[in-house]
Amino acid sequence: MxxxxxxxxxxxxxxxxxxxxxxxxxxxxxxxxFRTAPAFGIFFAAVYVGIGLALVSFGAGTLAxxxxxxxxxxxxxxxxxxxxxxxxxxxxxxxxxxWYQILGVVAAERDRQIPWMGAIIVIYVLFWSFIAHMLxxxxxxxxxxxxxxxSYEAFFTPTGMTMIAVELAxxxxxxxxxxxxxxxxxxxLLDREVDFVTAMIISIDVVRQNxxxxxxxxxxxxxxxxxxxxxxxxxxxxALPVFGHxxxxxxxxxxx
Numbered sequence: 094m095x096x097x098x099x100x101x102x103x104x105x106x107x108x109x110x111x112x113x114x115x116x117x118x119x120x121x122x123x124x125x126x127f128r129t130a131p132a133f134g135i136f137f138a139a140v141y142v143g144i145g146l147a148l149v150s151f152g153a154g155t156l157a158x159x160x161x162x163x164x165x166x167x168x169x170x171x172x173x174x175x176x177x178x179x180x181x182x183x184x185x186x187x188x189x190x191x192w193y194q195i196l197g198v199v200a201a202e203r204d205r206q207i208p209w210m211g212a213i214i215v216i217y218v219l220f221w222s223f224i225a226h227m228l229x230x231x232x233x234x235x236x237x238x239x240x241x242x243x244s245y246e247a248f249f250t251p252t253g254m255t256m257i258a259v260e261l262a263x264x265x266x267x268x269x270x271x272x273x274x275x276x277x278x279x280x281x282l283l284d285r286e287v288d289f290v291t292a293m294i295i296s297i298d299v300v301r302q303n304x305x306x307x308x309x310x311x312x313x314x315x316x317x318x319x320x321x322x323x324x325x326x327x328x329x330x331x332a333l334p335v336f337g338h339x340x341x342x343x344x345x346x347x348x349x
Contacts, residue, residue, distance in 0.1 A: 103285035106295070106348040111303040115346050116310055123339025126181045127331070130190055133180045134334025140173040141333055142326050171211050171279055175199050177337030178280045178344075185345075198283075206282045206289040210275065213289070217274075221267050225260060232256035272311050273300040280344040299347045310343070 127134045179198045183190060202208075232252055248257060277299050278292035287295075300307040314336055321328030 109349050111306045119339040119343040122342040123335045126338035127334045137173045137176040138330045138333040142329050171207050178283050178341045181338045181341040209289040273297050277344045280341050
């Protein structure tokens with residue numbers, strides 16, 4: 094690459110002190126952006142929902158399909174997030190809401206840092222899956238062989254209940270770590286010239302310096318997303334874009 098083609102790295106931003114009022118303001122702004130450009134929000138949410146439904150439909154009982162789709166989702170999901178961030182950025186700056194330009198920005202990210210984030214998430218998901226299987230083997234390996242796809246009795250034994258509790262606890266910790274790595278790093282990579290490692294370190298610092306506020310944000314996202322999945326995933330067409338837009342606005346408040 095010629096020196097003329099190189100882009101100067103953005104300066105390291107300062108981390109702001111966040112309050113619960115910032116979370117409320119981010120949600121209000123996210124809802125406003127969704128109402129301003131609902132077609133974009135629904136489109137990018139459909140990427141998440143479509144892949145999720147494909148995982149359920151094609152992956153049911155088929156290890157190969159489950160593995161392929163499970164690995165593909167973390168690679169493509171960040172690009173859907175970038176689309177929502179770009180929409181919010183354009184609303185914020187008063188730029189044109191043009192499909193060709195917005196999708197062009199998303200496509201251009203394939204040559205920047207977002208694919209590296211997708212790869213990191215894939216590796217993390219694989220590690221998470223390994224831990225889950227290891228815990229299952231540790232607790233249930235000593236039990237009589239049972240076809241858990243047709244009988245759930247083993248899960249209602251003391252050993253099974255303990256395994257579920259441990260799986261949930263470990264899953265919650267690993268989920269929060271992944272959340273800390275990505276909560277501001279993804280919009281940061283879109284907005285500024287920064288490498289993905291630096292973006293993840295800054296994201297962790299944001300969570301560390303605003304731990305209680307960011308913990309509330311994580312619980313809010315997880316809780317409302319689960320609720321939104323109940324009516325046949327339909328609620329995700331609102332929850333996902335609102336949280337995507339809100340994440341952009343929270344990033345803008347967190348890094349100054």
